[in-house]
């Protein structure tokens with residue numbers, strides 16, 4: 001269904017970030033270089049490591065002071081050459097930590113917003129087949145008329161994913177996708193997300209501080225601390241598979257999309 005599914009398998013990131021921020025006497029320096037062609041890259045580290053800054057730089061939501069961001073050989077940002085492709089034109093889906101759904105819009109309008117070019121609200125009466133497809137796919141068709149406040153935490157996450165995926169992104173950027181959920185729900189939603197990612201088959205970069213996310217999704221892991229890559233963070237390896245398998249996770253092919 002998506003052009004994203006046709007993305008070349010070798011499509012990957014080549015990233016070199018140099019960025020410093022100051023807050024009073026405190027200074028934080030991000031110096032991060034990595035390349036990945038993995039389907040699932042997890043940037044893992046404690047609070048304040050620079051994970052959000054990194055993800056925002058990939059998305060085009062933050063303009064680093066130096067370095068470059070390339071995807072599939074295309075330069076999206078290059079400080080030296082003055083290249084900075086706007087976020088909208090990078091072709092990435094972004095799911096925010098708190099999902100950033102519009103509270104005054106229905107679920108259907110929120111998903112349709114992913115297709116908008118401007119800031120006008122999508123019509124509540126419009127029925128775009130791409131929107132309807134994703135509402136069905138993430139099992140939100142029944143609640144499509146409801147507002148985000150009337151959804152469960154899991155449904156809100158699925159609405160945010162649908163809004164990101166409806167635009168047929170060539171990669172998906174996930175900011176701590178489970179942190180807003182209680183622990184019992186996290187496991188179920190990891191299974192759901194895993195199944196969805198298998199289906200859309202586009203590269204995913206996830207940032208997290210949760211070792212369980214690493215175990216589930218860390219095909220390629222970058223451990224980050226104090227704005228730098230490190231070899232080990234809380235038992236995770238810096239450049240490869242996490243040290244232990246998922247928590248009794250079934251094989252991917254057996255993982256169903258859980259019911260709401």
Ligand SMILES: Nc1ncnc2c1ncn2[C@@H]1O[C@H](COP(=O)(O)OP(=O)(O)OP(=O)(O)O)[C@@H](O)[C@H]1O
Nearest residue numbers: 021022023028046047048049050051052053054209
């Ligand atoms: N606009 C800013 N001004 C000053 N300092 C900032 C700014 N944005 C981020 N920082 C600092 O930069 C560092 C990295 O922030 P970042 O949000 O990337 O961390 P993180 O790893 O995503 O943390 P968390 O897991 O808590 O979200 C932190 O020390 C933060 O306080």
